[in-house]
Amino acid sequence: MSQRGDPRAERLDEDTADTVAAAGRFRLYMGAVAGVGKTWAMLDEGWRRHQRGSDVVVGFVETHGRLHTAEQVRDLEVVPRKVVEYRGARFEEMDLDAVLARKPEVALVDELAHTNVPGSGRHVKRYEDVLELLAAGISVISTVNVQHLESIADAVETITGVAVRERVPDWVVRSAGQLELVDSSPEQLRRRMVHGNIYPAEKVPQALSGFFRQENLTALRELALRFVADETEEDLLAFLERHHQAVVWETTERIMVAVTGAPGIDAVVRRAARIAARAKADLHAVHVHDDEAPRVKGALAEAHTVATDVGAHWHDVQASDPALGLVRFASDHQITQIVLGSTRRSRWHELTSGSVVRRVLRFAADAGIDVHVIARRDHRGDAEAPSAPDARDQN
Numbered sequence: 001m002s003q004r005g006d007p008r009a010e011r012l013d014e015d016t017a018d019t020v021a022a023a024g025r026f027r028l029y030m031g032a033v034a035g036v037g038k039t040w041a042m043l044d045e046g047w048r049r050h051q052r053g054s055d056v057v058v059g060f061v062e063t064h065g066r067l068h069t070a071e072q073v074r075d076l077e078v079v080p081r082k083v084v085e086y087r088g089a090r091f092e093e094m095d096l097d098a099v100l101a102r103k104p105e106v107a108l109v110d111e112l113a114h115t116n117v118p119g120s121g122r123h124v125k126r127y128e129d130v131l132e133l134l135a136a137g138i139s140v141i142s143t144v145n146v147q148h149l150e151s152i153a154d155a156v157e158t159i160t161g162v163a164v165r166e167r168v169p170d171w172v173v174r175s176a177g178q179l180e181l182v183d184s185s186p187e188q189l190r191r192r193m194v195h196g197n198i199y200p201a202e203k204v205p206q207a208l209s210g211f212f213r214q215e216n217l218t219a220l221r222e223l224a225l226r227f228v229a230d231e232t233e234e235d236l237l238a239f240l241e242r243h244h245q246a247v248v249w250e251t252t253e254r255i256m257v258a259v260t261g262a263p264g265i266d267a268v269v270r271r272a273a274r275i276a277a278r279a280k281a282d283l284h285a286v287h288v289h290d291d292e293a294p295r296v297k298g299a300l301a302e303a304h305t306v307a308t309d310v311g312a313h314w315h316d317v318q319a320s321d322p323a324l325g326l327v328r329f330a331s332d333h334q335i336t337q338i339v340l341g342s343t344r345r346s347r348w349h350e351l352t353s354g355s356v357v358r359r360v361l362r363f364a365a366d367a368g369i370d371v372h373v374i375a376r377r378d379h380r381g382d383a384e385a386p387s388a389p390d391a392r393d394q395n
Helices: 006-023 039-049 066-069 096-102 126-135 150-161 170-174 185-194 201-209 214-243 265-278 294-309 321-331 347-353 354-366
Strands: 025-033 056-060 082-086 090-093 106-109 138-146 178-182 255-258 283-288 313-317 338-343 370-374
Touching: 025 214, 039 056, 039 066, 039 090, 039 106, 039 138, 039 178, 039 283, 066 294, 096 126, 106 126, 126 170, 138 170, 150 214, 170 178, 178 214, 178 255, 185 214, 255 265, 255 321, 265 283, 265 338, 265 370, 283 321, 294 313, 313 321, 321 338, 321 354, 338 354, 354 370
Parallel strands: 025 138, 025 178, 056 106, 106 138, 255 283, 255 338, 283 313, 338 370
Antiparallel strands: 082 090
16 A cells, blocks of 8 residues: 555655565554454464464563453564663663564564553654664554544544544555455454453443443444445555556545536536545546637636545546547546536537537446436526436336
């Protein structure tokens, strides 16, 4: 997966691309909350790699007193931790220099979002330790809970009422070559909590009535599922763009609305946004360039504003044939549904000049893409009208 949205990710690409590639992998196990089995899965994979002959060490693992998790360490080599005194107390942290000096093929490093104890090393956050290991050519397997992602932490605080103090930038998580969700149903997690498999017995009642409430666990699980699904979708689209441009894979809905300077196009964009929202799909607003008059340019600017307001991705496309340009864009971007505004041209104009709508219907049917033709409204209202049958029903 590529790193996006942070200049530090770009620097990591430039400075350590060769060494990270040589390291082979950054693998990350993600979960909705504590107790789903992330650390268990990390240790199990490390031990299996060790059994196959890989040089694997435990850089840092936090068992939280869970016997079954501790048993998963088995005969793996554990790099001794660094002991640090801070404010009169003793803490243990990963000894980054010791792991670097040991230089294993694979290091297991638990809790990616962890904040290091001041004075324990040169980095504030554990994810920075992980990046240094990767840059040194060491593969890393790590764990993280979805609530610790920077883009999600605020939403989790609102949902649960619990402050999320330890956070990790999204670009670090997205830089993982392999991201795997360790999933568990809310009911199963609460049973594990009652049986003492997550927290000590004295903490169970407070956890079940607080952070581990059924509705909280359901919401956190959905956030984790959606994040991993988005990552998978981006990887799939990149693969299809490289290998299967002419084939539409309907793994999820992807909606495109064709934007022109015609009156009423803003209502068509809003209608497309409602279709996309119901399908929980991204919306792409596509305009095919030609020589627009000033009046048309003004309408396009208004449509662009509406598209931005409804969260659509705007695209300007150069094509001599508008219908062909629209369908080619749809095919290239794995669009599953195209939304068009109906034409207001006269029947004579359509017969002499050809109908863009009819040509889109024909081209889209050949490409296996469904088409909705939306009745245009004037500016006095935005009432919904039923869409036409898809392209394959209109031939």
